[in-house]
Amino acid sequence: MASVVGSNMVTVVEHCSISPPLDHSVTQKLLPLTFFDLLWLNWPSLSRVYFYELPCSTTDFKQTLVPRLKKSLALTLKHYFPFCGKLIIPTTLSHNTTPVIRYLEGDSVSLTIAEFSGTSSKGFEYLSANHARDVDELLSLVPQLPTGDTNTIEGDIVQISPVLSVQLTLFPHQGFSVGFRNSHLVADGKTLCNFIAAWAAINAKQLHCEDDYDDMDIIPFYDRSVINDPKNMASIFLKVGLRMAEEFSKAPAPSNIDLVQATIKINGAQIQGLKDLVLAKLPHVSTFVVVCAYVWTCMAKASIALGQGIDNENQVHEHFIVAIDTRARLDPPIPSNYLGNAVCPGVTTLKTSRLVGQEGFAYAAEEIKKALHQQINNEEGVLKGLDVFFHFMEGINGHKNFGVAGSPKFDYYGTDFGWGKPKKYEVISEKFALVGSRDSDGGLEIGLCFSKNEMDAFTTIFTQGLVNSHYN
Known part of the structure; x- marks a missing residue:
């Protein structure tokens, strides 16, 4: 059922989950967080949006563009599995649980399909221009990260949180936008840019009926052993981050008003x-x-x-x-x-x-x-x-x-x-x-x-x- 969000700017027509192709030989992958990652433990999630000009009807968008983008996203996640995994962060200092990104077979990225439903004066040309626009208007094109959960692992209470969500928004007969929201803990700007470029490249190959995706130079490097931590900064940053998180929880939530x-x-x-x-x-x-x-x-x-x-x-x-x-x-x-x-x-x-x-x-x-x-x-x-x-x-x-x-x-x-x-x-x-x-x-x-x-x-x-x- 369609729902209207973002001050009536967009109507959500579909929520779905995109998983990589199943590989039954791998039921779980764990990627430890380094001190570079934990530096961003309490950083707000990041929001980005791309605008594309393309005169496309609602029917073409739903029946052609969206299925292609879903398929290419799934194929990209085959190589970028951490983006559909979950962050596992202990809520207290412990020697039992290491902060990690955990991928389990069947994990997915939340994908929202939406259509612009605001006034035409604040449509594609307005939102993709350079002049000042209300932040909330642009944020209507970016999905929220799904709510995390708490659980107990080896006696520790941990926070389990998604790391990425994506939104495709159609502006009928004008174009569409691709909005991203991600946790900074999983990726810096270079990694996120590489991921989005890989998704775009795979989708473009689909359009040309090419299927040599595995031959593309898009496979990321995961080995955490290359990050040396002689000063045990990961432990320091986790300790400081958990203390700061408690302080932040008592502060009023920031507002985008004005x-x-x-x-x-x-x-x-x-x-x-x-x-x-x-x-x-x-x-x-x-x-x-x-x-x-x-x-x-x-x-x-x-x-x-x-x-x-x-x-x-x-x-x-x-x-x-x-x-x-x-x-x-x-x-x-x-x-x-x-x-x-x-x-x-x-x-x-x-x-x-x-x-x-x-x-x-x-x-x-x-x-x-x-x-x-x-x-x-x-x-x-x-x-x-x-x-x-x-x-x-x-x-x-x-x-x-x-x-x-x-x-x-x-x-x-x-x-x-x-x-x-x-x-x-x-x-x-x-x-x-x-x-x-x-x-x-x-x-x-x-x-x-x-x-x-x-x-x-x-x-x-x-x-x-x-x-x-x-x-x-």
Whole structure:
């Protein structure tokens, strides 16, 4: 029976479960969680959506597209079995139960089939555009993760939770969207991107009546023994994570009220202009560094414009956090197709007064570059300081801090299910996300999620800053 959800934006027409082809030789697979995974123990689930232009009727969608996508998803899960497994997390410290992803024969991914039922003015063109839209409107295209359960294993009370859900939403005669919600514990951005790319590639092969799926270069690497943990960080992170979970349970749930999502495009010429502005201080600086630095300074200036100003002693500190992919930087390196999390944080700190000063952008770029260099090139390896990361975060509790999601290195717009590349890819509910531009070589799409007032202030400052610098 159809149901209406998401402020009457979509009507759900089907809930189903997609399992990989049965392999009776394997009844259970266990994939232990590493310290890289447990770093995200209390992180909110991640929401992503791809928009595809395709003039398709409701009948064609239900009878042709959906069956193909179901079949190709099942074939993909044959290789990415952890995505249809369950997280097994102890609720108390114990020596009996190790946090794992457990796959049992018959496990599945929840798939929701929906049809847009909102007003035409807020349909496909509106939702896939760059202007500010209510976050809840976009979240109507992303399913919830099914509710987990508690059970007892070897005397321990454990939480058993799904890790991925998918939603296909039709906009009749316009296109469709593919929404994902996943636990960060099972995958970082690279792993999730690899999974979605594999699903798209298998579906495209189906359209061309090709069935050589097993010959494709999509098989992930699972071996956890390549992750060395001499400092026993997995135990440390589990202990801290369980304590934090208890504290979070007492706090009020976050609300999306007044939050809007928007995208700002910045082209190659504008990025080069930003690099030129710091040329004297930083002759060699990456696109990632200058764009992050510019966004950071614009955020600080927007806060000042809204009256969230500097204190009397100018001692307010702001912290900018980046996720560093360690796969090629560990000793020894691990394969690029490693499935799971393999990122560590790099942190930069500046006073608000310095960020909003005349040289704030140059200072921010210099400090971000320095933090990345120190984290990547220090003699103790890329993981230096990770064991005390939570202590650091507790020490800056109450300070302004935010990070960047996504990566310009991931080919989101190459995700072609056989009907063309996406019109739009959206990282939902992340304050700041970076995506390579769909339309211009060397450009970027900057995803933003703020309150309406913050968004207005930020976009004005961001745009005017480029104009004033003559790089528009």
